[in-house]
Amino acid sequence: MARVAIVGVGHSKFGKRSDASLRELAFEAYSEALDDAELESSSIDGSVVCSATHYDKQRSPAGVVAEYLGLNPKPTFNVEAACASSAVGLRTAWSLVSSGLHDVFAVVGVQKMTELSNKEIQELMGRAGDVMWESPFGTTMPSYYAMYATAHMARYGTTEEDLAGVTVKNRKYGAKNPKAMFQKPIGVEEVLKSRPVSTPLKLFDCCANADGAACLIVSNAERAKKITNKPVWVAGLGLASSPMALAGRHGAMTSFEVTKNAAKSAYEMAHVKPNDIDVAEVHDSFSITEILNYEDLGFARPGKGAKLLKDGETELGGKIPVNIDGGLISKGHPVGATGASQITSVVQQLRKEAGDVQVDGARIGLAQNIGGIGMYAAVSILRA
Amino acid sequence: MGFEKFGQVGYISQTKVAPLISYLQKGVVAGTRCKNDGKFYFPPRADCLDCRKSDMEWVPIESRARLVTFTQVFFGPPAFEQSTPYTLGLAEFENGLRVFAPISKDLDRDELKPEMELVLRPRHVGEGVFYQLEKP
Numbered sequence: 354m355a356r357v358a359i360v361g362v363g364h365s366k367f368g369k370r371s372d373a374s375l376r377e378l379a380f381e382a383y384s385e386a387l388d389d390a391e392l393e394s395s396s397i398d399g400s401v402v403c404s405a406t407h408y409d410k411q412r413s414p415a416g417v418v419a420e421y422l423g424l425n426p427k428p429t430f431n432v433e434a435a436c437a438s439s440a441v442g443l444r445t446a447w448s449l450v451s452s453g454l455h456d457v458f459a460v461v462g463v464q465k466m467t468e469l470s471n472k473e474i475q476e477l478m479g480r481a482g483d484v485m486w487e488s489p490f491g492t493t494m495p496s497y498y499a500m501y502a503t504a505h506m507a508r509y510g511t512t513e514e515d516l517a518g519v520t521v522k523n524r525k526y527g528a529k530n531p532k533a534m535f536q537k538p539i540g541v542e543e544v545l546k547s548r549p550v551s552t553p554l555k556l557f558d559c560c561a562n563a564d565g566a567a568c569l570i571v572s573n574a575e576r577a578k579k580i581t582n583k584p585v586w587v588a589g590l591g592l593a594s595s596p597m598a599l600a601g602r603h604g605a606m607t608s609f610e611v612t613k614n615a616a617k618s619a620y621e622m623a624h625v626k627p628n629d630i631d632v633a634e635v636h637d638s639f640s641i642t643e644i645l646n647y648e649d650l651g652f653a654r655p656g657k658g659a660k661l662l663k664d665g666e667t668e669l670g671g672k673i674p675v676n677i678d679g680g681l682i683s684k685g686h687p688v689g690a691t692g693a694s695q696i697t698s699v700v701q702q703l704r705k706e707a708g709d710v711q712v713d714g715a716r717i718g719l720a721q722n723i724g725g726i727g728m729y730a731a732v733s734i735l736r737a
Numbered sequence: 738m739g740f741e742k743f744g745q746v747g748y749i750s751q752t753k754v755a756p757l758i759s760y761l762q763k764g765v766v767a768g769t770r771c772k773n774d775g776k777f778y779f780p781p782r783a784d785c786l787d788c789r790k791s792d793m794e795w796v797p798i799e800s801r802a803r804l805v806t807f808t809q810v811f812f813g814p815p816a817f818e819q820s821t822p823y824t825l826g827l828a829e830f831e832n833g834l835r836v837f838a839p840i841s842k843d844l845d846r847d848e849l850k851p852e853m854e855l856v857l858r859p860r861h862v863g864e865g866v867f868y869q870l871e872k873p
């Protein structure tokens with residue numbers, strides 16, 4: 354299989370960016386990625402713009418983003434897979450580059466959300482559930498994930514304290530990430546006392562809606578070696594789907610089949626096992642999601658996710674550090690940018706550029722990104 | 738046309754399974770069965786996944802279902818703000834099919850437990866019709 358590398362990464366500050374528009378956020382990330390790769394736009398063959406376009410006022414944002422980045426008349430188009438948009442963007446760029454159609458392609462994940470209220474956003478998010486059979490009852494993203502939490506707690510005895518532990522861990526690392534929306538640690542009590550959003554999930558069990566962008570410059574092997582002496586190789590890519598309707602899914606609702614399927618493909622393609630992963634970014638849209646992800650990615654046995662966390666194994670210094678850039682819970686979740694943001698953090702780890710949170714000897718990293726209520730999941734495995 | 742009556746806020750008006758509305762109005766929760774191979778669908782489908790034929794008949798669904806999981810929603814979309822908190826559930830019928838539905842306000846959240854027996858019954862609210870999970 355043709356080898357494909359990430360040769361540059363860029364990341365805007367995430368948060369309530371009332372100072373910046375969609376195109377300007379995209380520019381921040383893109384420009385930083387070009388600097389990182391020591392390239393100019395003339396070396397970029399085209400762009401794939403990843404966003405869940407219903408949150409942006411701009412329709413078909415690839416048009417305006419490519420224009421603002423100075424990438425006309427090169428190819429550009431949108432890729433949308435809800436919260437997994439830019440992980441699917443990497444898959445798209447990988448295909449374009451490994452097919453030989455293009456040499457160097459930019460993946461631009463971007464989202465401008467905060468011009469809408471959280472209520473308006475949750476109405477849109479609820480419609481990323483089945484609009485015929487579920488949204489008419491008032492679904493929201495937290496409500497869907499909360500149903501997985503209820504089931505996991507009932508079956509395995511996972512507690513609200515366990516869930517709070519995810520937020521406490523991630524906010525601790527978020528405090529070290531200058532690009533994160535929330536840079537203040539938080540205590541268990543504060544999480545437990547926060548107001549209910551959808552039981553058992555409370556305010557601080559949730560990620561926050563945010564504005565932001567992240568960019569990956571993806572290259573074929575030949576060009577990658579000329580561009581940088583630190584290419585990070587795309588070793589495995591998995592993408593899977595699940596019924597959108599919760600009622601269409603099977604089992605105890607204590608795991609995401611979609612993540613397991615995506616992980617299986619990615620592990621097989623990369624010829625690695627969960628044990629081989631040195632550092633991971635997983636989709637902590639909610640505290641419960643991180644615990645399910647540990648289990649679905651094979652870092653813990655079913656029902657043992659909370660124990661893995663309590664044993665400190667997902668901390669820096671543990672067996673498998675997870676979300677030590679702060680995760681979505683600290684960074685905020687500008688839907689279309691999140692996948693590229695996770696991959697950016699993994700790239701920095703594998704290049705030994707993660708500063709305070711560097712995992713010693715990290716060689717293989719994984720990023721897992723769930724789309725919507727789990728109708729899509731993408732797993733990307735990278736190698737130094 | 739007509740399907741916009743489904744639920745508290747209907748987003749879709751046009752579908753081949755809109756006749757569900759008249760069944761609900763008559764007090765019957767119904768699914769569809771493929772006339773070719775007998776496969777039963779709930780929620781109803783217009784097209785059979787197994788044989789790709791689209792010749793379906795309407796069949797009432799048994800009402801007993803076992804709760805799989807649930808949540809009580811405190812932060813709802815704008816159109817649901819007046820109703821918070823409301824409870825949503827996922828339940829499984831004996832035949833293995835599942836339904837996503839609101840849970841009746843008559844059930845206290847403390848009473849709810851995965852595995853408990855509930856029944857699915859039609860409901861009217863204003864112009865809208867839907868089904869909800871209730872005490873047996």
Ligand SMILES: CC(C)(COP(=O)(O)OP(=O)(O)OC[C@H]1O[C@@H](n2cnc3c(N)ncnc32)[C@H](O)[C@@H]1OP(=O)(O)O)[C@@H](O)C(=O)NCCC(=O)NCCS
Nearest residue numbers: 436471475494495550556557559560561562638686725812
């Ligand atoms: C949880 C949620 C509903 C809260 O929204 P809200 O009630 O409108 O909250 P507000 O905007 O009024 O915020 C009140 C305060 O809490 C903070 N806040 C809001 N959401 C927060 C979150 N998830 N985590 C931490 N702090 C949060 C705000 O910054 C604000 O702080 P301030 O008073 O210091 O400015 C909203 O954050 C949300 O929708 N999150 C989930 C996003 C989602 O589902 N994403 C998709 C996942 S797949």
Ligand SMILES: [Zn+2]
Nearest residue numbers: 771774785788
């Ligand atoms: Zn059939």
